[in-house]
Amino acid sequence: MRRPIIAGNWKMNNTIAATKALLTDLIPLVKDAEAEVVVCVPYTDIATAGEMIKGTNIKLGAENVHWAEKGAFTGEISADMLKELDVEYVIIGHSERRQYFGETDETVNMRVKAALAKGLKPIICVGETLEEREGGIVEKVLVRQVEGAFKDIDKSELENIVIAYEPVWAIGTGKTATAQDANDTIAIIRNTMAKLYCEKCAEEKVRIQYGGSMNPKNASELMAMEQIDGGLIGGASLKAVDFSQVVKYNK
Numbered sequence: 353m354r355r356p357i358i359a360g361n362w363k364m365n366n367t368i369a370a371t372k373a374l375l376t377d378l379i380p381l382v383k384d385a386e387a388e389v390v391v392c393v394p395y396t397d398i399a400t401a402g403e404m405i406k407g408t409n410i411k412l413g414a415e416n417v418h419w420a421e422k423g424a425f426t427g428e429i430s431a432d433m434l435k436e437l438d439v440e441y442v443i444i445g446h447s448e449r450r451q452y453f454g455e456t457d458e459t460v461n462m463r464v465k466a467a468l469a470k471g472l473k474p475i476i477c478v479g480e481t482l483e484e485r486e487g488g489i490v491e492k493v494l495v496r497q498v499e500g501a502f503k504d505i506d507k508s509e510l511e512n513i514v515i516a517y518e519p520v521w522a523i524g525t526g527k528t529a530t531a532q533d534a535n536d537t538i539a540i541i542r543n544t545m546a547k548l549y550c551e552k553c554a555e556e557k558v559r560i561q562y563g564g565s566m567n568p569k570n571a572s573e574l575m576a577m578e579q580i581d582g583g584l585i586g587g588a589s590l591k592a593v594d595f596s597q598v599v600k601y602n603k
């Protein structure tokens with residue numbers, strides 16, 4: 353019902369030369385993957401990556417998109433610009449954007465709307481900080497982030513959106529949420545979506561990834577959980593063999 357989706361988030365890594373090297377190795381390694389495979393790459397790598405993965409099972413993603421169609425927004429990228437390069441997915445609201453670049457639930461929502469309006473598929477990131485987890489407000493934070501991101505988004509768009517649950521304390525730290533914790537927290541997100549839309553939509557249409565130090569060692573345990581529909585992979589997506597092993601978590 354919910355096809356697993358494993359997406360790499362390269363963040364600010366890989367020059368064009370490095371992109372060529374990584375994808376040359378990755379393409380044959382993942383060619384028979386059962387999961388949907390995506391690489392979300394820096395803007396400067398999009399054209400190269402797009403050319404290289406044409407005709408393969410790897411899909412192209414970007415790491416952000418602006419909400420305006422065009423105009424005086426120095427340093428930003430529009431949905432049209434990404435569409436022209438055949439980008440299919442776009443990460444929105446990553447915790448690094450929220451933490452370092454002033455992203456809020458409101459701007460996440462604006463970006464999601466702009467992406468959908470142009471036929472891009474958002475990967476919307478949500479997740480609590482360590483402080484919030486220790487303060488016992490995980491549910492409150494996630495409900496606020498999810499309600500904010502999905503404000504005025506129509507039910508018909510749900511199959512074009514992926515949610516990534518990324519506990520901030522697990523990103524790039526080597527600390528993974530236990531599979532059970534990740535599963536239980538993702539259940540809170542799915543439940544929130546059920547309340548916002550409907551039980552059936554949340555159950556059948558909403559794919560929710562786990563992200564945060566996911567790697568070849570923990571991927572199969574995480575992916576075996578009922579609620580987890582995929583992964584958003586940072587560090588381990590920078591090495592072809594590691595990423596391919598996450599993609600083929602069940603092999």
Ligand code: PGA
Nearest residue numbers: 523524564565585586587
């Ligand atoms: P990580 O990053 O796998 O390096 O923890 C995940 C992410 O930030 O998307």
